[in-house]
Amino acid sequence: MKFILFALKNLLRNKIRTLLTVLSIAVSVTVLFSLLSFTKGYEKGMTSELGKMGYQIMIVPRGCPYEAASLALSGGKIPNYFDYSVLEEVKKIPEVEIAAPFFMSAIIRPDEDRTDIYFGMDENMFQMKKYWNIKGSYFKDENSLIMGGDAAYIEQTDEPGQKFYVREKDREFVVTGILERTGTKDDGFFFIPLKAAQEMFGQKDRVTGIAIRVKDPTLIPTVVEQLEKLPDSQVITMSQLMGTMMNLVAQAKTLILSIIIIAIIISALGALNTVLMSVFERTKEIGVMRAMGAGREHVFQLVWVETLVMALISGILGIGIALIGMGLVEKIIKKLLPLAPQGSVVSFDPNTLLICLGFVILVGLVAGIYPAYRASKLKPIEAIRTE
């Protein structure tokens, strides 16, 4: 028998009390692990998604540029427009490699609990989306439509050539291509020619944004400077967008982390209280152990190990709950976020696991010091005499 087994068996004496203490620490660890996993996963997902965009700058209508840009990335009805003629001005900038105008809007079908995103685009956007694999072909005429992988699944469209009727706008399209899943928001969109989108939503010669690829990424500041002079529009770079989103996440993370730290301190005090109570209950027993030849260091070690074992079990349980609940956390977070990448936003990272376990062990070590000290200070004769 080793100290750790002895400590474990001591914890089992009052199972309910130990269980409640373990659960209180475990819940804090679950939240901590989920939060850290989310931050990591979100950053990874956003970096990957923005990397797949194929452009570094976006021009959006006046208003909140981040709202418009995030809508353009995540999909939705962009309520502001600017004139198509802006595109000509953009093309005049020599450092611009490709400028791709787009028109995005949505049709909401509350009865079916769905929102269809229509993305009007021209051949320039295809240049940017070179990583796309399309089953079928690009647009053939103004009535062509390409379905994102998820959209095609929902519409049960397996093969190009099928007709697609938009009843709200009384407009019929022919599916010319089906996009293989990309792991981005594109998977849920309906892609139609730019002019068709402008007509369908009654915004002739107007666009909701222009995506811009610069010849050399080091020239982005120069291009931005020139784009900012254009009327009715605002410029946002993808790195700014990424930075803003990560700042938002970081702020939320700080807030939640503060709450978790308070929760962990409370849990640690709970653990301290549990072990201290068990020390008081075992005063005579500790006295007898001292009579049997246990030194102060043995008693200290035993009580400390008990707290540590409890913390470790809590940590493992907390991380286990977090891993099991990862899917649910992902669903909740995605609903709350203004811009979430298509892929997983919660990523399992062994380092996060080690950080959480290390943290909970530290909490156990700190919480165990006082009860262990109190126990080790008990004089055998006084402990045995205690009533």
Place this chain on the structure above:
Amino acid sequence: MENNKHAIYGEGLTRIFQRGSEKLYALRGVDFQISPGEIVSIVGRSGCGKTTLLNMVGCLDTLSEGTLYIGNTEVSRLKEKDLIKVRRENIGFVFQLFYLIPTLTAYENALLPLLFARRLDKKEKVKEIFQKVGLGERLNMLPSELDGGDMQRIAIARALVNEPKIILADEPTGRLESKSKEKIFGLFKKLAEDGLAIIIATHDLGLASRADRMIRLKDGMVVN
């Protein structure tokens, strides 16, 4: 001075407790000796100093005055760390309420002194001792599954695993019915035959009178 003959040799053992300005004498100049293989009982009313004397000779408490030898070691001036070593190597305790750890099996309870002495390599010895105290079949039972007599035998086994020279028993049969009392005393007799010095503090005069020698205490002094 040397003590070659006695397992314990004490002279003028005195323990004073201070309560405010008042001095309370728990023991007043008691001379006490016990030889290997001897059973000595200590009797007297509650508060007469029986337990204090056991605590003194068990190195659980310090003397206010007097000299005490455990074997050849003069323990009255030793520091706590050294007293622990003396206890570990020489003394086994048996208490009235057994004080077994309820979540540990009989075997694990008896193993504890070896764990503290970092001598788990000697754990085979525990099984031998269990045979000796008649509990060979009950190694893996929890204290709650055993009766009082068996629990006290586990406590005696626990006291024996460090191979002590002295057993100190405080009311060892106080909670037992007569059949178990007999068995426990029989066990003490057997241990004494093996050369252990056994001191029993008890209210039970019937048990005390069967010891080789009986010491009567009154108000912290020997009166017989």
